[in-house]
Amino acid sequence: MTLLRSGSATDTGLVRSVNQDLAVETSTLFAVADGMGGHAGGEVAARLAVDALGVAFGRQPTGAGLSQAVTEANAVVWQHSQENPELRGMGTTLTAVGLVNEEGHDVLALVNVGDSRSYRFHDGELSQITTDHSLAEEMVRSGELTTAEAAVHPHRHILTRALGVSSDVAVDLWRIQPMRGDRFLLCSDGLTNELELSQISEVLSSVNDPGRAADLLVQAARTHGGSDNITVVVVDVVVGDDMDASPVIAAVNSDFTVVPDATEEDVGAAELYPASVPEAGPPSRRERRRAKRRARRIARGRRLITFRTLLFVILLGGVLSGAWYAVRWYDTNSYFVGVDHNELVIYQGRIGGFLWYNPVEVQRTLVTTADVPATYLDQLNAGVEESSVASAVNYVRNLEATKTCEANPNSSFCSPSAGTATTAPTTTAPGATTTTAPGATITTAAP
Ligand code: MG
Numbered sequence: 001m002t003l004l005r006s007g008s009a010t011d012t013g014l015v016r017s018v019n020q021d022l023a024v025e026t027s028t029l030f031a032v033a034d035g036m037g038g039h040a041g042g043e044v045a046a047r048l049a050v051d052a053l054g055v056a057f058g059r060q061p062t063g064a065g066l067s068q069a070v071t072e073a074n075a076v077v078w079q080h081s082q083e084n085p086e087l088r089g090m091g092t093t094l095t096a097v098g099l100v101n102e103e104g105h106d107v108l109a110l111v112n113v114g115d116s117r118s119y120r121f122h123d124g125e126l127s128q129i130t131t132d133h134s135l136a137e138e139m140v141r142s143g144e145l146t147t148a149e150a151a152v153h154p155h156r157h158i159l160t161r162a163l164g165v166s167s168d169v170a171v172d173l174w175r176i177q178p179m180r181g182d183r184f185l186l187c188s189d190g191l192t193n194e195l196e197l198s199q200i201s202e203v204l205s206s207v208n209d210p211g212r213a214a215d216l217l218v219q220a221a222r223t224h225g226g227s228d229n230i231t232v233v234v235v236d237v238v239v240g241d242d243m244d245a246s247p248v249i250a251a252v253n254s255d256f257t258v259v260p261d262a263t264e265e266d267v268g269a270a271e272l273y274p275a276s277v278p279e280a281g282p283p284s285r286r287e288r289r290r291a292k293r294r295a296r297r298i299a300r301g302r303r304l305i306t307f308r309t310l311l312f313v314i315l316l317g318g319v320l321s322g323a324w325y326a327v328r329w330y331d332t333n334s335y336f337v338g339v340d341h342n343e344l345v346i347y348q349g350r351i352g353g354f355l356w357y358n359p360v361e362v363q364r365t366l367v368t369t370a371d372v373p374a375t376y377l378d379q380l381n382a383g384v385e386e387s388s389v390a391s392a393v394n395y396v397r398n399l400e401a402t403k404t405c406e407a408n409p410n411s412s413f414c415s416p417s418a419g420t421a422t423t424a425p426t427t428t429a430p431g432a433t434t435t436t437a438p439g440a441t442i443t444t445a446a447p
Contacts, residue, residue, distance in 0.1 A: 002106035002178045003239040004099055006030055007211025009218040013190055014226035021188045021231035022046040024096070029057055030235050031096035032116050034188040036162070041090030045077050045164050049092045052076040057098055063109035063175050066098040070111050070163070070171045077164025091162040095130055095186050097235060099178070108176040108184070108237075113169055114162050117192055119200075120176070121183040126201045129174055133161030157189075183210070184235040187217070190228035194221040210234035331357040335392050336383040342369045344380065344399075346392040351383035362389060365396045372399035373406060 008023040008030075020035035020042030033050050035042030056069035073094065081087045093114025100109050110118055112130040115137075119128050131137060136156035139145040150156055163169060183204055191200070199220060207213040214232040221230040331354045336347055338359075344367045349359035369377055376399055386392035405414035 009214040010231040021229040037090030045090040045092040091165040186233040190230035194224040
């Protein structure tokens, strides 16, 4: 038989104008939530979360039930933020302890998401049970920071996991054997940012009443700066087992998610959110960008396609399409006259081809190399550019007329005065030059 006795206190602190923290105390469920988000979002998120937690835990008062209750609370906050644009981005931390009975034994189930904390004060020693889901903590785990450095790091307020900021959330769950005389401390970061563990221990060891201890801790945090909302719940085990067993029991049931250390995949479940305004002011945009990049690396593989990636792919696709159309236009907007099996043929495309495009035959003229002046054959074999099919046809006809006038200059077909074939109109394509062959005006394209 286990009985618990508790007390709590909360305070806005000396800097904040509103208190977005919440404390929960019932006979079997205790929690601290530290809401975040503008336009009252933090208060709404914390309230929705603890209400949903209480209802769901009441339905299933087990360790698994408490973990599931956190999952449901997450869904409630997430859903609410999706339905109310002014509350988008709101979220909350949540750490909770529930007294449950499993297989005939009393067990304290402890859950956590975010950087509020739960401690156990046992035999005069205070030990942290929960692991912060913050960027600084991740850097400690990866060896980039020491615990002391993390405590003052500008990224210590950036969360890697929070309730209500994503459609799902990974929940850390511990199961603890209640032992008479043990004291549990649940608190928001407004307490731990201001006080050393030794200062907290001093209060917990010297003040018997849990409510009074909670009050004193909050007052102490105010005295040491009070830069954030401060919330404390103290839970005492007044009747419990005295067995000399390991107090923290992990993974006694494989159905439970016991995650004392978040996996990389778990970390990716949430966006980054500032849990509170650091003493030195909010992180700069550069710091936030760096923090986000780092969190993305931590969560690699979890969200392969981001908005930026999508935008990049779309832009790249647009550029490539534009380039393709430009190449295609350049190739198809050109014609030339060439020779195939002694016949003059009009092709579309660039002489010799362009990139992967080869010239395409568009018209055979039925004019042979014998029908045009021999002096033009080299030019024709190399290809003579024209701007259109019509100008290419005209060019061929002019060559044919020139040949005719060479053979018979006095023919009525030719005009001696002008020296121009009368039945073969000449046109000059843009960029073309005009040369005069005997008996005809010949238009050739510029090189
Ligand atoms: Mg806080």
